[in-house]
Amino acid sequence: xxxxxxxxxxxxxxxxxxxxxxxxxxxxxxxxxxxxxxxxxxxxxxxxxxxxxxxxxxxxxxxxxxxxxxxxxxxxxxxxxxxxxxxxxxxxxxxxxxxxxxxxxxxxxxxxxxxxxxxxxxxxxxxxxxxxxxxxxxxxxxxxxxxxxxxxxxxxxxxxxxxxxxxxxxxxxxxxxxxxxxxxxxxxxxxxxxxxxxxxxxxxxxxxxxxxxxxxxxxxxxxxxxxxxxxxxxxxxxxxxxxxxxxxxxxxxxxxxxxxxxxxxxxxxxxxxxxxxxxxxxxxxxxxxxxxxxxxxxxxxxxxxxxxxxxxxxxxxxxxxxxxxxxxxxxxxxxxxxxxxxxxxxxxxxxxxxxxxxxxxxxxxxxxxxxxxxxxxxxxxxxxxxxxxxxxxxxxxxxxxxxxxxxxxxxxxxxxxxxxxxxxxxxxxxxxxxxxxxxxxxxxxxxxxxxxxxxxxxxxxxxxxxxxxxxxxxxxxxxxxxxxxxxxxxxxxxxxxxxxxxxxxxxxxxxxxxxxxxxxxxxxxxxxxxxxxxxxxxxxxxxxxxxxxxxxxxxxxxxxxxxxxxxxxxxxxxxxxxxxxxxxxxxxxxxxxxxxxxxxxxxxxxxxxxxxxxxxxxxxxxxxxxxxxxxxxxxxxxxxxxxxxxxxxxxxxxxxxxxxxxxxxxxxxxxxxxxxxxxxxxxxxxxxxxxxxxxxxxxxxxxxxxxxxxxxxxxxxxxxxxxxxx
Ligand code: ADP
Ligand code: MG
Numbered sequence: 001x002x003x004x005x006x007x008x009x010x011x012x013x014x015x016x017x018x019x020x021x022x023x024x025x026x027x028x029x030x031x032x033x034x035x036x037x038x039x040x041x042x043x044x045x046x047x048x049x050x051x052x053x054x055x056x057x058x059x060x061x062x063x064x065x066x067x068x069x070x071x072x073x074x075x076x077x078x079x080x081x082x083x084x085x086x087x088x089x090x091x092x093x094x095x096x097x098x099x100x101x102x103x104x105x106x107x108x109x110x111x112x113x114x115x116x117x118x119x120x121x122x123x124x125x126x127x128x129x130x131x132x133x134x135x136x137x138x139x140x141x142x143x144x145x146x147x148x149x150x151x152x153x154x155x156x157x158x159x160x161x162x163x164x165x166x167x168x169x170x171x172x173x174x175x176x177x178x179x180x181x182x183x184x185x186x187x188x189x190x191x192x193x194x195x196x197x198x199x200x201x202x203x204x205x206x207x208x209x210x211x212x213x214x215x216x217x218x219x220x221x222x223x224x225x226x227x228x229x230x231x232x233x234x235x236x237x238x239x240x241x242x243x244x245x246x247x248x249x250x251x252x253x254x255x256x257x258x259x260x261x262x263x264x265x266x267x268x269x270x271x272x273x274x275x276x277x278x279x280x281x282x283x284x285x286x287x288x289x290x291x292x293x294x295x296x297x298x299x300x301x302x303x304x305x306x307x308x309x310x311x312x313x314x315x316x317x318x319x320x321x322x323x324x325x326x327x328x329x330x331x332x333x334x335x336x337x338x339x340x341x342x343x344x345x346x347x348x349x350x351x352x353x354x355x356x357x358x359x360x361x362x363x364x365x366x367x368x369x370x371x372x373x374x375x376x377x378x379x380x381x382x383x384x385x386x387x388x389x390x391x392x393x394x395x396x397x398x399x400x401x402x403x404x405x406x407x408x409x410x411x412x413x414x415x416x417x418x419x420x421x422x423x424x425x426x427x428x429x430x431x432x433x434x435x436x437x438x439x440x441x442x443x444x445x446x447x448x449x450x451x452x453x454x455x456x457x458x459x460x461x462x463x464x465x466x467x468x469x470x471x472x473x474x475x476x477x478x479x480x481x482x483x484x485x486x487x488x489x490x491x492x493x494x495x496x497x498x499x500x501x502x503x504x505x506x507x508x509x510x511x512x513x514x515x516x517x518x519x520x521x522x523x524x525x526x527x528x529x530x531x532x533x534x535x536x537x538x539x540x541x542x543x544x545x546x547x548x549x550x551x552x553x554x555x556x557x558x559x560x561x562x563x564x565x566x567x568x569x570x571x572x573x574x575x576x577x578x579x580x581x582x583x584x585x586x587x588x589x590x591x592x593x594x595x596x597x598x599x600x601x602x603x604x605x606x607x608x609x610x611x612x613x614x615x616x617x618x619x620x621x622x623x624x625x626x627x628x629x630x631x632x633x634x635x636x637x638x639x640x641x642x643x644x645x646x647x648x649x650x651x652x653x654x655x656x657x658x659x660x661x662x663x664x665x666x667x668x669x670x671x672x673x674x675x676x677x678x679x680x681x682x683x684x685x686x687x688x689x690x691x692x693x694x695x696x697x698x699x700x701x702x703x704x705x706x707x708x709x710x711x712x713x714x715x716x717x718x719x720x721x722x723x724x725x726x
C-alpha cells in the first residue's frame with residue numbers, strides 16, 4: 001500500500017491528475033498536509049430537502065426542482081458570465097443565479113430535474129439561490145442511487161475552477177491512505193478539553209458521519225489555530241524579553257521642552273500613551289508596542305517625541321510611513337513643530353531626499369549622500385516610506401549607525417523579518433542591541449481581538465479626540481434628496497471648502513449582486529445591483545460633467561500609478577481641485593484640514609469601522625465638517641448599522657459593533673493581519689480565544705523551549721510560515 005504522510009506531495013499520490021494539481025497549487029496546496037488543513041466552510045445536509053416555499057433568506061438549503069427557464073448573459077459592467085434560471089418544485093418556484101460558470105446552461109437544460117444546494121439570498125424581487133451546487137437527476141429511479149448515503153457533504157471555500165466536489169475527490173484519495181500521524185497538541189490539553197485526537201479529527205472534519213462529529217472536529221481545529229497563534233506570540237515575547245535594547249533615558253526636561261513647543265496641550269489619552277512609550281523605551285528590553293487611536297487622535301506627535309528622545313540619548317530613530325504623501329506630511333509636521341530641535345533629520349521617499357539641520361537650513365540631497373549621513377550617524381531621525389527604508393537592497397539600503405527606535409505608521413503587521421533586517425543593519429556601534437519598535441494604527445480593534453491577533457505587541461490606546469474639534473454633522477440622505485445634498489455641497493465649496501466622495505469598489509462577490517428578472521425573462525442591467533454601485537470612474541464622469549460642471553473634480557483610485565496618485569493628492573491639498581472622488585483604498589492618514597465634506601456612496605456596502613475612518617478624513621480644521629451618507633438600501637439592518645455610526649462616541653465602540661455584526665474578517669482584512677480565513681473565523685469565538693491562550697501559557701510554563709513537544713514545535717514553525725508572521 002502506498003502510504004501518505006503530511007509531507008507527501010500531492011503529485012506523488014495516485015489518482016490525482018495534473019489539472020487538479022495545478023489548480024491546487026494555485027491556492028498553495030502542495031502537500032497532503034496542506035490539503036488536509038484546507039477546511040470546509042460548512043456542510044450540506046443532502047439528507048434534508050427543503051420545499052421551495054419554505055426557503056428563507058440567509059439559510060443554506062437543498063431543494064429538488066425542475067429547471068423551468070434558463071438563460072445566459074454577460075454582466076453589464078464586468079463582462080462576467082451569468083447564468084440565471086427559474087427552478088420549480090410542487091410547492092413553488094425560485095430564481096437562481098450562477099456567476100462565471102457559463103457551462104451550466106449546457107448542463108442544465110429546461111426541463112431537467114436536479115438537486116440544488118446553496119445559500120438563499122434576498123434580492124429586490126424576492127429571494128434567490130446564489131451559486132448553488134447541483135446534482136442532476138436524469139431519471140426518477142436514479143435518486144436513491146445518487147444519494148444512497150443521505151450524508152453530510154463538506155463544502156470548501158470557493159476558488160476559481162476548484163469545486164467542492166473536486167476537493168472532496170482529492171481528499172478521498174489522500175485520507176484513506178494517510179499514515180497515522182502524531183498529535184502535536186499535547187495529550188493533556190486534548191484530554192482536558194475533550195477534543196478529538198488528530199487522525200480522528202481530520203476524518204471527521206472532511207468526511208463526517210454526523211454533524212456532532214463534524215462540529216467536534218471543527219472545534220478542535222479552531223482551537224488549534226488560536227492555540228498556535230497565541231503560543232507563537234508568547235514565545236516571541238519571551239524571546240524579545242531576553243534580547244537587549246538601548247535604554248533611552250526618560251529625560252523630563254526634554255519632554256517638557258517638546259510639549260512646550262506644541263501649539264496645543266496633549267489630551268489625557270495622548271499623555272498616557274506617551275508615558276507608556278517613554279517608560280517602555282527606557283528599559284533594556286526592546287519595546288514592541290502598538291499605538292491605536294482614531295484618525296485624527298494625534299498619534300504622530302507621540303511618535304515624534306519618542307523619536308526625539310531617542311536622538312537625545314545618542315541613538316537614531318526611523319519613522320516609516322506607507323506612502324510618500326504621509327512621509328512628507330510627517331517630515332513637514334516635524335519641521336513645523338520642532339524646528340529648534342537641534343539634531344539633523346532626513347526625509348527619504350522616491351521623490352524627495354532632504355536633510356533638515358534646523359534653523360530653516362534644509363538641503364536637497366542625492367540618495368547616496370543622504371544614506372551616508374544616516375550611516376555616519378549625523379542624521380538622527382530618518383523619515384521615509386516603508387518601501388524605501390526596509391525593502392531596498394544593496395547599495396540603496398538604509399544602514400544606521402546606532403538605531404534605537406523604529407516607528408511604523410498605519411501598518412499592523414511589520415514583519416519580524418523586516419525588523420530583523422533593520423536590526424542587522426544597525427549593528428555597527430552598538431552590536432547586539434535590538435531597537436525599540438512602535439507601530440501605529442488608526443484601525444480600532446477591540447481589545448480582546450487585538451491582544452489575540454497582535455499578542456506579541458503591547459497596546460497603547462488613544463480613545464479621545466483633541467478638544468475643540470467640532471463634532472462632524474453626519475446625515476443619511478434619502479436618494480430623493482440627493483439634489484438638495486448637492487446644492488448644499490456646492491454652497492460649502494463656494495465658501496472655499498473641499499469635498500471627498502468615496503465610492504464602493506466594484507466587487508464581483510455573489511452577495512453583492514441584486515438580481516432582477518423583468519417580464520420578458522431578461523435581466524435589466526440598469527436595475528441590477530451593479531448598476532447601483534457607484535464606480536469611481538462613472539461617478540467622476542457624472543459629477544464633473546453633469547452635477548458640478550462649474551467645479552474642479554478630480555479622481556483617485558488604486559489602479560493609478562504612484563506618482564499620479566501623489567500628484568492628485570497634492571493638487572487636492574493645494575486646492576487645485578474642489579472635489580476628490582476616490583475608492584475606499586486611498587490612504588487614511590492624509591491631513592487636509594480644508595476638506596470639510598465627506599460624501600459616501602453606497603454606504604451600506606462598507607463596514608462600520610470603515611465608514612468611521614472615511615468620516616475621520618474631515619473635521620481636522622477650524623470649519624464645521626459634514627458627512628453625507630447615501631444608501632439605496634432600505635433594509636432594516638442597514639438602517640441599524642448606519643444609526644450606530646451616527647451615535648457612536650469613538651471608533652472602538654463601532655469596532656465592537658462591527659465585530660458583533662460581521663465578525664473579525666470584515667473588521668480586518670487578511671492583508672492587515674496576515675492570518676488565514678480559518679483563523680479569522682476562529683476569532684469569532686471568545687471562549688476559544690481564552691482557552692487557546694490559557695493552554696499556550698500552560699505549555700510555556702512547563703517547557704518554554706518546547707523541547708519535549710517536538711511535533712508541536714514543528715507544527716508551530718509551519719504555522720508561522722503560513723501566516724507570514726516573519
Ligand atoms: P493620527 O492619529 O490620525 O495620526 P495626527 O497625528 O495626524 O492624527 O493628528 C491630527 C491633527 O491633530 C494634526 O493636525 C495634529 O497637529 C493635531 N493634534 C494632535 N494632537 C492634538 C491636540 N492634543 N490638540 C489639538 N490638536 C492636536
Ligand atoms: Mg497618522
